[in-house]
Amino acid sequence: MARTPAxxxxxxxxxxxxxxxxxxxxxxQIFAEEREKIFAKTWFLACHESEIPEKYxxxxxxxxxxxxxxxxxxxxxxxxxxxxxxxxxxxxxLYNPSGNAKHLICIFHAFAFDSxxxxxxxxxxxxxxxxxxxxxDFGLRTVRCETGFGGFVYVALDESVESLSDFIGHxxxxxxxxLNMEPLEVFSFHRAQVDTNFKLWHDTNSEFxxxxxxxxxxxxxxxxxxxxxxxxxxxxxGHAEVGDQIVNYEAYEGYKGRDLSFPGMKMNxxxxxxxxxxxxxxxxxxxxxxxxxxxxxxxxxxVEYRGLGLKRDTPDERAKRVHDYNSIWGPFGRNxxxxxxxxxxxxxxxxxxxxxxxxxxxxxxxxxxxxxMRHFYAEWSARMGRPSSGNGNxxxxx
Ligand code: FES
Ligand SMILES: [Fe+2]
Numbered sequence: 001m002a003r004t005p006a007x008x009x010x011x012x013x014x015x016x017x018x019x020x021x022x023x024x025x026x027x028x029q030i031f032a033e034e035r036e037k038i039f040a041k042t043w044f045l046a047c048h049e050s051e052i053p054e055k056y057x058x059x060x061x062x063x064x065x066x067x068x069x070x071x072x073x074x075x076x077x078x079x080x081x082x083x084x085x086x087x088x089x090x091x092x093x094l095y096n097p098s099g100n101a102k103h104l105i106c107i108f109h110a111f112a113f114d115s116x117x118x119x120x121x122x123x124x125x126x127x128x129x130x131x132x133x134x135x136x137d138f139g140l141r142t143v144r145c146e147t148g149f150g151g152f153v154y155v156a157l158d159e160s161v162e163s164l165s166d167f168i169g170h171x172x173x174x175x176x177x178x179l180n181m182e183p184l185e186v187f188s189f190h191r192a193q194v195d196t197n198f199k200l201w202h203d204t205n206s207e208f209x210x211x212x213x214x215x216x217x218x219x220x221x222x223x224x225x226x227x228x229x230x231x232x233x234x235x236x237x238g239h240a241e242v243g244d245q246i247v248n249y250e251a252y253e254g255y256k257g258r259d260l261s262f263p264g265m266k267m268n269x270x271x272x273x274x275x276x277x278x279x280x281x282x283x284x285x286x287x288x289x290x291x292x293x294x295x296x297x298x299x300x301x302x303v304e305y306r307g308l309g310l311k312r313d314t315p316d317e318r319a320k321r322v323h324d325y326n327s328i329w330g331p332f333g334r335n336x337x338x339x340x341x342x343x344x345x346x347x348x349x350x351x352x353x354x355x356x357x358x359x360x361x362x363x364x365x366x367x368x369x370x371x372x373m374r375h376f377y378a379e380w381s382a383r384m385g386r387p388s389s390g391n392g393n394x395x396x397x398x
Contacts, residue, residue: 008355011389017374018360021390025197026351030384031298038277038383039065040157042237043167045279045292046071048306049079049151050185051098056115059098060084064198064278064295065157069143070094072104074115081145081155082117087138104140113140150179150281150288150308168275171239175271175283177264184288187322188307191294192340196347198278198295199376201303204339205272205280205291206240206372209361213342216252216334221270224248230367238276238379240372245270247285252334255327260286260320263310274372276379287325299350305329305336356389 012019024030046061052073061069061081068084070093086093086106093106093113103120104113112121117140122128125135144156146164149172154164161167172179194201204210208230211217221227230243247268249255261267262283271283278293287307294302307329309321329336359377363369377388 012356012358012360014358014360016387016389017378018358018370020357020359020377020388022350022354022357023390024388025200025346025357026298028298031295033384034277034295035065037385038380039063041161041383042277043146043154043156043161043164045275045290046081046145046153046155048184048186048290048308049147049153050183050308050311051189052079052153054100056100056102057098058094058101058104060094060096061155062294063155063157064293067143067157068092069155070104071145071153071155072115072117076116078116079145079147079153080115080117081143081153083141083143085141086111087119087140093140111138117142149176151184152290167237168239169236171235171237171241171275172273172281174241174244175264175273175281178262178271178283179281179288181263183311184308185311185313186306186308187318188305188325190305192303192305194301194303194340194344194347195299196301196343197298197350198293198301198303199380200343200346201291201293201301201339202274202278202280202376203373204342205282206274206376207359207368207370208242209368209370210339210342213338214335216328219251219253220247220249220255221245224251228366228368232365232367232369232371232375234371234375238376240274240375242272242274242372243367244272249285258285258320258324260317260324262286262288274376276376284328285324287321289325289329299347 047059051059055073055075055077057073059071061071063069069081070084071081073079084092084094088109088111091106091108093104110123114120119135119138122135147153148164211222226245230245233241247270250257268285273281280291282289287309290306292304307325309318326333328334359370359373361368361370365371381388
């Protein structure tokens with residue numbers, strides 16, 4: 001029976017852990033709080049070490065908490081992170097997404113910095129500042145930076161955040177061997193801009209009930225033995241592992257068998273881990289896909305996708321990995337664009353009359369259980385100091 005307006009806006013008859021107030025996806029005040037209480041207080045994946053392989057290589061990064069950063073490989077090969085902000089009068093120092101610069105020189109008044117963040121030249125320094133200020137007073141602002149879990153460069157804006165390994169805990173243990181046995185290399189990078197909330201992207205990576213949308217996934221996974229036994233494992237800090245599976249790619253008509261895997265992986269094995277608050281390791285047979293959400297507002301999000309193989313790949317092996325990656329996740333692939341369509345459709349409806357978002361499926365933590373999302377929103381609620389279900393007094397966006 002269709003519901004009346006009053007029924008439509010009333011809370012679902014399930015525990016409040018099993019639904020989310022739609023304002024959580026649209027309210028600018030909630031998004032401002034998320035930047036400070038979540039993104040500024042967790043580790044976030046900025047790039048991969050293979051994107052800055054040589055000394056003086058850099059990568060700029062717009063941190064989801066709203067800070068512009070630069071990741072720089074120093075003359076000593078150490079990777080460091082700094083604010084991409086000149087300490088003189090606040091100009092942006094690096095404009096390009098990536099490059100190589102022995103000296104980082106601000107174009108405004110030509111203050112120069114070395115690859116370790118020290119200010120090494122100020123034009124007419126003594127004439128202007130005499131003994132009052134010197135280069136030492138103008139170093140770049142450092143940001144905590146650690147490389148690990150497959151050679152990824154993580155940053156933390158808040159000095160008091162636990163170490164990266166404590167933050168991730170045991171969430172990636174199931175694929176650590178594959179990530180760390182050999183150096184990895186990024187072979188694909190693209191960025192999607194979607195008018196939707198960042199959490200909705202992470203939700204698609206946290207639940208598999210939507211496999212009805214993916215014809216390829218239905219044929220190669222859902223209809224195959226073992227799919228419905230895949231189990232979720234929640235970890236501290238809001239991370240979750242999705243149970244692994246052997247994928248039968250031949251079940252998709254026209255597909256040939258694959259003959260490459262990853263170190264420590266069985267042929268055609270699939271492993272997936274979602275890291276709070278918006279990163280996913282998706283290791284599908286021969287290639288690794290990494291997603292990172294980059295929200296710019298409550299209702300606009302960039303999602304960055306990186307494809308990785310092994311650094312030592314021969315040209316033939318690399319071509320196979322790229323082909324396998326693209327056949328699932330490329331622009332003409334059989335998976336990624338469907339997920340984007342889903343969150344695009346949610347975005348079109350945001351603030352335009354949704355009811356509560358229901359995450360109430362319970363199937364003993366197996367693949368169509370919505371525990372992955374509930375685990376995420378429990379962490380979200382704890383960090384935000386407010387329940388994601390709303391306060392029950394009609395606060396939701398209607
Ligand atoms: S703002 Fe950078 S040198 Fe003046
Ligand atoms: Fe999907």
